[in-house]
Amino acid sequence: MIGLIVAFTNNRVIGNNGMIPWRIKGEQQRFKELTTGNVVVMGRRSYEEIGRPLPNRDTIVVSNTKKFEADNLITVGSLKAAIDTAKERFPGKNIYISGGAGLYKEAMDLVEVMYITKIDAVIEGDTLFPEFDENEFDCELYRHVSKEETGSYSFDYLTYTRKTAKLDSLFNFFREIDKEKMIGRQTYLTGAVRKENDAEHAWHMSVMTLLLAGYANEKIDVLKTISMLLIHDLVEIYAGDTYAYDEEAKKSQNDREKAAADKLYSLLPKEHAEYLRGLWEEFELWESPEAKFAHTMDNIQPLMLNAANNGKSWVENGIALSQVLKRNERCAEGSDELWNYAYENFIKPNVEKGNLKNE
């Protein structure tokens, strides 16, 4: 992520005589929080004001007249070289353009996000933050800090996210989840031509929920339940499918899926990431009526397909009735009626035919 971080006043002042012309309690807190562990890029004069590399960050100075080199400190000749160097040497780290005026102006068209501290004051200065087209960004108030808290001026921490950047990351996510179609499951499609994949499984359960919601033990929000089902297996893009009866793989399943969720949802803008992650965590918690019903669907859809294929995958894997009952022991929590139906129509006939071992 390439961002820009700045503090300016009502008259757009960022500096005066090579210095920041204010001292406001807590004003630099967000700069510290965001840039720690990441890369800051600044012009020579801004660096000279600070006079040393910032701790716990990599600093890249842009200058054609001086060379500053130390641990965590590099000098390059242009903004482009700074960004290329940051991407090459510190892959995965966020890059924050940190002033002054020339760098801000040049970076304005490249940055995805601007973290702006807007100080509610008019202060004299010789260096201004450049004008930009507010329509290109969505602006969100992150926090207001009052006069009482600072003892001087109040300020707002604002986040300006470029509208196209949001869409870029959403479409990037849509492309990434295409990989779910490659995650194979153990269940055969009807007719046993091949096994289904995770995306097909999610689609099938969504349609089932649309028509079976009335059988839920408690009233459910259908859209929420379907949303949960559509996304609940996305983590398997990185964590892989864990076969319901593979006891060894199930031991590491939680850790693998949590790491996968961190990776997957970091691709999304914050509010979307929180929304999808919240749904996934609710499904995993298995407590809400929607989560219980989603689990019922997750149990019954493969039972139905297995039964439709004369228990083919149960037979191939030598599965016993006791394993199926254990795997589905909470199925009725979402719907007693559907569990009874599944037991009578999908499980029992396969025990009678010998497709499920009844030890």
Ligand SMILES: NC(=O)c1ccc[n+]([C@@H]2O[C@H](COP(=O)([O-])OP(=O)(O)OC[C@H]3O[C@@H](n4cnc5c(N)ncnc54)[C@H](OP(=O)(O)O)[C@@H]3O)[C@@H](O)[C@H]2O)c1
């Ligand atoms: N309020 C804030 O958030 C904030 C943040 C940062 C800075 N500031 C203030 O801003 C003032 C400094 O800003 P400034 O605009 O005067 O200076 P600056 O951008 O910090 O430094 C200017 C120098 O950096 C190099 N440089 C900058 N842009 C370049 C580019 N695109 N390509 C190549 N070299 C480039 C050049 O160095 P060489 O001459 O060595 O080639 C140039 O002379 C200070 O008052 C400082 O306190 C405020």
